[in-house]
Amino acid sequence: MSSISIRSLNAGYGTVQVLHDVSMHIDDSEIVTLLGTNGNGKSTLLGVMMGLVRPTEGQVVFEIDGRVHDAAAMSTEQIVEAGVCIVPEGRQLFPKMSVEQNLMLGAYRSSARSMVSRTLQECFELFPILKERRSQAAGSMSGGEQQMLAIGRAMMARPKILLIDEPSVGLAPIMVKRTIDKIQELKEHAKLTVLMAEQNLAQAIRIADRGYVIVSGKIEVNGENRAELENNALIQKLYLGTS
Ligand SMILES: Nc1ncnc2c1ncn2[C@@H]1O[C@H](COP(=O)(O)OP(=O)(O)OP(=O)(O)O)[C@@H](O)[C@H]1O
Numbered sequence: 602m603s604s605i606s607i608r609s610l611n612a613g614y615g616t617v618q619v620l621h622d623v624s625m626h627i628d629d630s631e632i633v634t635l636l637g638t639n640g641n642g643k644s645t646l647l648g649v650m651m652g653l654v655r656p657t658e659g660q661v662v663f664e665i666d667g668r669v670h671d672a673a674a675m676s677t678e679q680i681v682e683a684g685v686c687i688v689p690e691g692r693q694l695f696p697k698m699s700v701e702q703n704l705m706l707g708a709y710r711s712s713a714r715s716m717v718s719r720t721l722q723e724c725f726e727l728f729p730i731l732k733e734r735r736s737q738a739a740g741s742m743s744g745g746e747q748q749m750l751a752i753g754r755a756m757m758a759r760p761k762i763l764l765i766d767e768p769s770v771g772l773a774p775i776m777v778k779r780t781i782d783k784i785q786e787l788k789e790h791a792k793l794t795v796l797m798a799e800q801n802l803a804q805a806i807r808i809a810d811r812g813y814v815i816v817s818g819k820i821e822v823n824g825e826n827r828a829e830l831e832n833n834a835l836i837q838k839l840y841l842g843t844s
């Protein structure tokens with residue numbers, strides 16, 4: 602069982618406040634999408650959740666298998682160790698290292714290390730292309746393959762909670778669809794709780810149970826289901842060019 606609770610969070614960089622009183626919850630086994638156009642604070646929020654940006658107020662609480670963790674009091678290593686992993690914006694692969702080496706680097710969580718060969722097999726089953734290309738340099742893979750690798754690398758840590766920052770960015774429509782489908786498959790296979798930041802509304806809501814919209818660091822929409830997101834006037838204005 603795993604869940605996330607974000608309570609009245611304020612955070613930013615130096616004197617610039619980016620997040621304003623953000624509250625959200627992601628329950629066990631949900632896929633929740635965080636929608637927002639460029640520069641509205643999606644990555645900052647995920648950064649706070651990973652201990653990379655420190656909040657000035659509020660809390661991020663993870664509950665994982667009966668244990669409660671307060672992210673503000675933890676290092677990034679401790680957050681990963683607790684079972685939270687991120688597929689970062691821009692993938693952040695090691696381009697000169699092979700696909701398999703990149704995957705192995707994901708297995709640094711101590712509880713994942715003893716199961717590394719089993720997880721690698723599971724990863725290859727979910728992403729056959731990574732098995733086929735296991736010796737190829739990560740940087741010579743296509744954008745879509747690199748996104749699969751970034752997701753596979755997070756899977757190697759055997760997380761309970763997965764944060765994904767804009768998986769569709771820079772991909773052709775067919776690869777966006779495949780990537781989003783794989784996220785759902787992985788979520789079901791590994792019994793994950795997922796928060797996915799996205800700008801691609803249509804693709805995100807194919808797999809999301811519900812979602813939030815962040816505008817200038819504030820949660821402006823809390824859509825309890827897909828229909829509520831699709832029919833929301835602000836979302837129509839932001840994403841569909843209608844009002
Ligand atoms: N390291 C940083 N130092 C100072 N300001 C930052 C830093 N990172 C982000 N910001 C600012 O914080 C605001 C929110 O940025 P953030 O990256 O969280 O948005 P985003 O929703 O992820 O955007 P995108 O869709 O472009 O990735 C922006 O105004 C940005 O310029």
Ligand SMILES: [Mg+2]
Binds near residue numbers: 644690767
């Ligand atoms: Mg971002």
